[in-house]
Amino acid sequence: MKILNNLKLRFSENTGINVARYILSLIATLLIGIILIVANNADIGVAVRELFKGAFGSKIAIGNTIHWAIPCMLVGIAASVAFKSGVFNLGLEGQLYFGALVAACVGYMIELPPIIHHFACIFAGGIAGLLYALIPALMKLYFKVDEVISTLLMNYIAVLATEYITLLLIRGNSATSTQSILTPFIHKSAELTPIIKGTSATTGLFIALGIILIVYLLYKYTLTGYEMKMVGQNLEFSKAGGVNANKMFVVIFLVSGFIAGICGAVEVLGVNHRFIAQFSSNLGWDGVMITRVAGNSPVGVLLVSFIWAAFKTGAMQMERATTLNRYTMNLLQALFVLFISIDYGMLYFKYKAKKAREAIGKEEK
Amino acid sequence: MSEKNPNLSEYVLETRDICKYYGSLKANDHISLKVKRNTIHAIVGENGAGKSTLMGILTDTVKPDYGDIILNGEKVVFKNPMDAARHGIGMIYQEFMLAPNFSVFENIIVGFEEKNGAFIDYKKSREKVERICHDYGFNLPLDDLINELPVAMLQQIEIVKVLYRGADLIIMDEPTSTLTPQGIEGLFQAMRVLKESGKTILFITHKLKEVFEVSDEISVLRLGKYVGTYSPDSLDQQKLANLMVGREVILQANKKPGELGETILSVKNLSVVDEDNIQRLKNVSFDIHAGEILGIAGVAGSGQQYLVKTIFGLNKAAEGSKIEYLGEDITNSSPRENRAKHIGYVPQDRMGMGCDTRSSIWENAIMGYHRAHGFNPKWLINHKEANAFTDKVVDDFAVKVQSINNNVGSLSGGNVQKLIVGREFSQDNKLLLIEDPTRGIDVGAIEYIWAKLLEFASQGVAVLLVSHELNEVMELSDRIMVMYNGELYNGGKYGELDESALGLLMTGGEAKQYEDFE
Ligand SMILES: Nc1ncnc2c1ncn2[C@@H]1O[C@H](COP(=O)(O)OP(=O)(O)OP(=O)(O)O)[C@@H](O)[C@H]1O
Ligand SMILES: [Mg+2]
Numbered sequence: 054m055k056i057l058n059n060l061k062l063r064f065s066e067n068t069g070i071n072v073a074r075y076i077l078s079l080i081a082t083l084l085i086g087i088i089l090i091v092a093n094n095a096d097i098g099v100a101v102r103e104l105f106k107g108a109f110g111s112k113i114a115i116g117n118t119i120h121w122a123i124p125c126m127l128v129g130i131a132a133s134v135a136f137k138s139g140v141f142n143l144g145l146e147g148q149l150y151f152g153a154l155v156a157a158c159v160g161y162m163i164e165l166p167p168i169i170h171h172f173a174c175i176f177a178g179g180i181a182g183l184l185y186a187l188i189p190a191l192m193k194l195y196f197k198v199d200e201v202i203s204t205l206l207m208n209y210i211a212v213l214a215t216e217y218i219t220l221l222l223i224r225g226n227s228a229t230s231t232q233s234i235l236t237p238f239i240h241k242s243a244e245l246t247p248i249i250k251g252t253s254a255t256t257g258l259f260i261a262l263g264i265i266l267i268v269y270l271l272y273k274y275t276l277t278g279y280e281m282k283m284v285g286q287n288l289e290f291s292k293a294g295g296v297n298a299n300k301m302f303v304v305i306f307l308v309s310g311f312i313a314g315i316c317g318a319v320e321v322l323g324v325n326h327r328f329i330a331q332f333s334s335n336l337g338w339d340g341v342m343i344t345r346v347a348g349n350s351p352v353g354v355l356l357v358s359f360i361w362a363a364f365k366t367g368a369m370q371m372e373r374a375t376t377l378n379r380y381t382m383n384l385l386q387a388l389f390v391l392f393i394s395i396d397y398g399m400l401y402f403k404y405k406a407k408k409a410r411e412a413i414g415k416e417e418k
Numbered sequence: 419m420s421e422k423n424p425n426l427s428e429y430v431l432e433t434r435d436i437c438k439y440y441g442s443l444k445a446n447d448h449i450s451l452k453v454k455r456n457t458i459h460a461i462v463g464e465n466g467a468g469k470s471t472l473m474g475i476l477t478d479t480v481k482p483d484y485g486d487i488i489l490n491g492e493k494v495v496f497k498n499p500m501d502a503a504r505h506g507i508g509m510i511y512q513e514f515m516l517a518p519n520f521s522v523f524e525n526i527i528v529g530f531e532e533k534n535g536a537f538i539d540y541k542k543s544r545e546k547v548e549r550i551c552h553d554y555g556f557n558l559p560l561d562d563l564i565n566e567l568p569v570a571m572l573q574q575i576e577i578v579k580v581l582y583r584g585a586d587l588i589i590m591d592e593p594t595s596t597l598t599p600q601g602i603e604g605l606f607q608a609m610r611v612l613k614e615s616g617k618t619i620l621f622i623t624h625k626l627k628e629v630f631e632v633s634d635e636i637s638v639l640r641l642g643k644y645v646g647t648y649s650p651d652s653l654d655q656q657k658l659a660n661l662m663v664g665r666e667v668i669l670q671a672n673k674k675p676g677e678l679g680e681t682i683l684s685v686k687n688l689s690v691v692d693e694d695n696i697q698r699l700k701n702v703s704f705d706i707h708a709g710e711i712l713g714i715a716g717v718a719g720s721g722q723q724y725l726v727k728t729i730f731g732l733n734k735a736a737e738g739s740k741i742e743y744l745g746e747d748i749t750n751s752s753p754r755e756n757r758a759k760h761i762g763y764v765p766q767d768r769m770g771m772g773c774d775t776r777s778s779i780w781e782n783a784i785m786g787y788h789r790a791h792g793f794n795p796k797w798l799i800n801h802k803e804a805n806a807f808t809d810k811v812v813d814d815f816a817v818k819v820q821s822i823n824n825n826v827g828s829l830s831g832g833n834v835q836k837l838i839v840g841r842e843f844s845q846d847n848k849l850l851l852i853e854d855p856t857r858g859i860d861v862g863a864i865e866y867i868w869a870k871l872l873e874f875a876s877q878g879v880a881v882l883l884v885s886h887e888l889n890e891v892m893e894l895s896d897r898i899m900v901m902y903n904g905e906l907y908n909g910g911k912y913g914e915l916d917e918s919a920l921g922l923l924m925t926g927g928e929a930k931q932y933e934d935f936e
Contacts, residue, residue: 276788276797283785287774292732293765294785295754 070397071348075356078392086385095375107370108363114370116252121362123254123323126261127316128340129347129354130268135309136341137272137349138285142306144189144204145313146337147211151185152178152314154215157321157328158222160239170242175260175318182314183307185211190306194299200306208337216330234330245323255323262355264312269351281305313337346393360389427491430455430587430618431476436485438471440828443820445471447642448485453587453635458609458619460629463639463662464860465832466818469622472639473589476620477509478502489587500529508580510590514572518565522558523547526579550581554611568719570601577608588612589620592831594628595858598718598886599921606632624832624860626655638662663862671868671893675912678896679708682849682880683729683743689736690724698724700904706849711871711881713895714906715888717924721904722884723766726851729882730763731756743849757790762847764839766854766884772838775827779819782826783808783841790845807844815840816866832859839867843874850874853884868894888920902926 083101090100108118128145135142156178165173189207192198219234245255272278283291284301292298316336321328343361347353368382431453438446446468453459461469474480476487478496486493489505496502516525523544532542544560551558556574564572573593580588590609594602609619609632623629629636630650638645638661645661659667683706690699698721706712716722727733729741731753741749743759753763763786765771773782784804793800808822815836819829826834839855855871856864871894875881885891891898898909900923907923909915915923 274799274801276793276799279781279784279788279799283774283777283781286777287770289767289771290774290785293730293753293763293771295752295757295789297752297754 070401071353073401074393074395074397075360077397078389078395079360081392082385082389085388086381089381089384090377093377093381095377100371100375100377103371103374104367106367106374108367110370112249113252114366116247116249116254117366118359118362119249119254119258120252120324121365122358123257123261124316124320124336125339125343125358125361126265126355127319128313128336129343129358130261130265130351131309131312131316132340133344133347133349133351133354134268134281134312135305136285136344138281138301138305139288140285140302140305140309141201142186142189142204142309143201143341144186144207144211144337145309145316145340146333146335147204147208148182148185148310148313149317149320149333149337150211150215152182152317153321153332154218154236154317154328155181155314156318157236157239160243160322161237161327164240165242167242170240171245171322174239174243174322175315178318178321179311179314182317183311186306186310186313187303190303194303212331215328219328219330236328238327239322243322244326245319253324257319257323260315260319264315265351265355268312272351277304313340316340342390346390361386364389428454429488430490432488433472433476434486434488436472436475436487437483438468438475438480439483441820444642446475446482449639449642449644451637451644452647453618453620455618456613456616457634458613458621458632460633460636461620461622461639462624462626462629462636462658463645464641464862465836465858466830467639467662467860468642469639470591470830473509473591473620473622476502476587476589477507479509503530503580503583503585506584506586508583508585508588510573510576510580510588510593514569514576516564516572516575519563521561521563522567522575523560525564525575526560526582530583547578547582550578554578554581554608554615556608569596570598570604573597573601573605574608577612581612585617587618587620589622591622592624592858593621594623594625599888600717602628624858624864626658626861629658630655640664659861662860665862667861667865669861669865671872673872673894673912675896676709676876678710679878681705681745682708683741683882685729686740686742688725688728688739688741690721690728690733690739691736692724698904699728702904702906704899704906706880706882708848708878708880709875710896711875711883711894713891713898713909714882714884714901715891715898715909715920715924716884716886716901718886720901720924722853722901724904725901726763726765726853726882726884730761730851754789757786760790760846760848762786762842762845762850764842764850764852764855766857768835768838768857773826773834775834776825779812779817779822779824779826779829779837780804780808782837783811783822785841787841787845811837811840811844814844815870816863832863835859836863836867843870848879850879850881851884852881854886855883856885856887856890888917888924892917892920900924 087097090097107114109115128149131145132142156174159174159177160170163173185207189198189200189203192203193200216234219236222236245257247253247255248258272282280291280296280301281304283294284296284298288298320332325332339361343354343357347357364382364386368379371377371382372379429452433449433451436446436449437444449468449472461472463469471480475482478499478501488494494505496505526547527543531538532546533539534542547560556578558571558575558578559567577588593605597605609621612619621633633650635647636650636653636658637647638658640662656669659669686703688699688702689697691697702725704712714722714725724733728735731751735741735749739749740747743761748756748759769775784807787807788799793803805822811817812819812822817829817836817840818833826837829837835858842850855867859867871881883891883894896912898915898920900907900909900920902924903926909920909923
């Protein structure tokens with residue numbers, strides 16, 4: 054009960070600034086969007102309406118937004134765990150691929166009762182991501198290979214390796230193009246249940262929310278979380294304080310890989326119901342962007358993921374209904390990242406300082 | 419303009435009613451200060467008195483809430499720090515601001531290069547730098563890279579840099595705290611030359627001896643307020659200390675050598691070879707007993723840091739070395755293990771190793787404590803207990819904080835040091851490894867930390883005290899050892915050798931003579 058009480062966000066000055074940060078950025082992005090729309094000779098009213106309609110306009114639309122928000126949240130939180138501690142795991146994409154493949158295999162090869170099957174697939178996917186993350190972690194530890202480079206390169210290996218393994222698995226069936234390099238469908242018992250009928254908004258949402266909550270609690274209430282944060286803040290200080298930095302580095306890497314693997318698994322169980330070679334459209338990079346925008350905070354990742362997803366679904370609807378194309382939205386998304394990077398805290402304190410000056414000035418008179 | 423005629427205003431700088439508030443905390447509260455042209459003007463005050471804040475305002479790195487700056491008789495409003503530099507105000511920062519992988523010359527001219535059209539005129543820039551070095555008697559290796567140079571040299575580079583930028587008023591915020599005694603002498607020499615050639619220097623220090631040695635005028639700040647400006651002739655150290663703190667301060671430790679107990683730490687034949695294969699420690703051996711303070715004096719860089727770091731487990735000891743703690747072999751055991759055995763550590767590099775400025779005060783306070791003592795259950799942060807421990811440190815060591823949820827970066831330098839010392843002193847440690855515990859701390863706080871150290875020792879704690887302040891080692895230690903070139907020499911018991919004898923040992927002079935001392 055006490056934990057629940059503490060959970061309530063205290064509305065401090067900093068929280069206020071962060072809320073303002075998102076609202077202001079959103080407004081600014083929309084304003085520029087309007088200019089772009091006008092320049093494209095499209096009707097603003099229609100475009101904005103279609104955008105909102107696409108993202109939130111109907112049950113289906115909301116479902117689609119949630120569908121996109123789920124992987125964004127998972128890969129975003131995977132990235133934030135690593136980045137917050139100064140571990141540059143850019144291999145999320147690769148870890149996610151292995152997670153997806155292994156989850157699909159567990160999904161179609163084994164028969165289990167529903168809930169248990171979900172957990173088996175997701176856990177197996179997580180472990181696959183974790184093991185794939187273990188390689189660069191050990192390379193850094195024992196051979197001093199910079200993880201930025203090793204993880205980046207291992208992404209390519211992962212995409213092609215999973216494709217190759219899939220080919221081996223489905224040997225006998227003919228496969229001609231990449232599109233058809235895919236595993237058989239998973240059993241119904243492994244499929245995640247849609248929470249909104251007719252969409253891919255599944256119970257995966259609760260898994261994503263649960264993991265974000267766990268990460269939040271980890272940082273706030275556990276010593277491991279505290280050490281994970283401090284290692285990222287100041288390594289020398291942490292070492293002198295008795296933190297086992299090498300062990301921490303590996304732990305962080307593995308946790309990040311584990312969550313990325315889960316992300317892949319949830320995509321398989323919730324959306325495609327099978328592993329499709331080269332299925333991810335750079336989700337790993339979305340994760341990196343999301344955590345940057347979110348300032349590596351779990352709550353931030355949650356918010357940003359939904360905004361990210363809304364842009365994605367809204368843009369598709371807008372493209373269908375107007376003369377605008379989807380790249381307009383990509384541009385706006387990039388602008389949103391830019392606006393959010395503005396140091397609103399500094400602006401706010403400058404404003405406060407100005408107020409203080411005026412106040413003292415009056416007092417003097 | 420007034421520059422042409424120095425008689426126009428006697429004061430090069432005047433501040434009028436400068437205010438800077440951080441929330442309800444008044445860092446600067448209507449400070450009106452006058453600085454005479456062509457003088458060395460010392461600014462003193464307790465930790466958190468507002469000295470750095472005021473200097474920040476003069477260089478426009480901190481924006482004042484209220485008040486005017488009068489420079490050469492005219493009111494000025496700076497647009498940005500560069501603008502302040504253009505007005506002839508130069509600052510030597512405590513933490514040096516030099517780019518490590520660039521040459522000395524490049525570091526000096528950066529941002530203010532002589533131009534030939536759109537291009538940098540290296541020849542002209544070079545001539546200007548060389549002329550400054552020559553005029554003021556600095557001998558700098560202009561083409562060497564920064565990361566190859568010693569601290570004292572870096573400071574000279576900073577000085578040449580502000581001179582190159584045309585500074586008339588040079589601000590030095592605690593410039594002596596990182597220097598060796600020789601380095602300090604060199605700095606004072608340079609300061610006098612600067613004064614002779616018409617510059618004005620604002621000089622912040624916590625060492626009262628230095629104040630009386632170089633300054634022409636002394637201004638005192640207390641709790642954000644201006645107390646007054648005094649001539650050194652009208653004061654002595656005791657009176658000045660009382661003015662700063664607002665009460666009577668005792669400047670001596672008044673140590674009473676006590677009973678020694680069992681052997682706590684025993685170091686035998688400790689050698690350390692660093693990554694570049696340079697031998698840093700050579701067969702160092704000593705014991706520390708319960709209740710004993712063993713002081714290690716020595717010129718900075720003689721190997722003291724390697725000694726402490728190796729005992730604590732942050733550095734590997736060479737083959738054949740042995741470190742025993744309460745009879746148990748702890749050679750090369752990790753800091754985590756050592757902390758769990760009640761060994762505490764105050765590192766010399768307080769910003770790098772002692773704290774994290776971007777984390778909150780409580781997060782900094784529980785570092786080390788969190789594992790060595792742990793919470794209940796072991797793996798959870800008990801916020802209540804963490805806060806209680808932090809409050810205790812903050813209260814016991816008079817750390818000036820607004821809220822323990824604020825970042826350490828918002829504390830003044832001395833208060834950061836008090837927090838670090840307090841953290842290590844508050845964990846019922848049996849052995850304390852301490853480097854420069856009073857660096858950058860005001861006299862009132864030194865008095866307090868010294869008293870605490872002696873109190874701990876009298877309760878049976880063993881202390882290894884490494885200090886670059888010879889006075890501190892002499893005041894506190896039951897036994898003194900001098901480190902020179904990676905070796906330890908006997909420096910006698912409390913009060914046995916005087917300052918000059920120890921000074922001689924520190925520079926390697928007649929070391930042999932004392933080797934069989936005892
Ligand atoms: N950015 C900040 N936010 C909040 N408080 C601050 C900030 N900077 C300084 N302070 C507070 O203002 C007061 C004055 O700080 P300042 O750094 O000027 O002290 P100082 O005289 O230089 O002390 P020291 O001798 O310890 O360096 C301190 O109490 C400090 O905690
Ligand atoms: Mg200061």
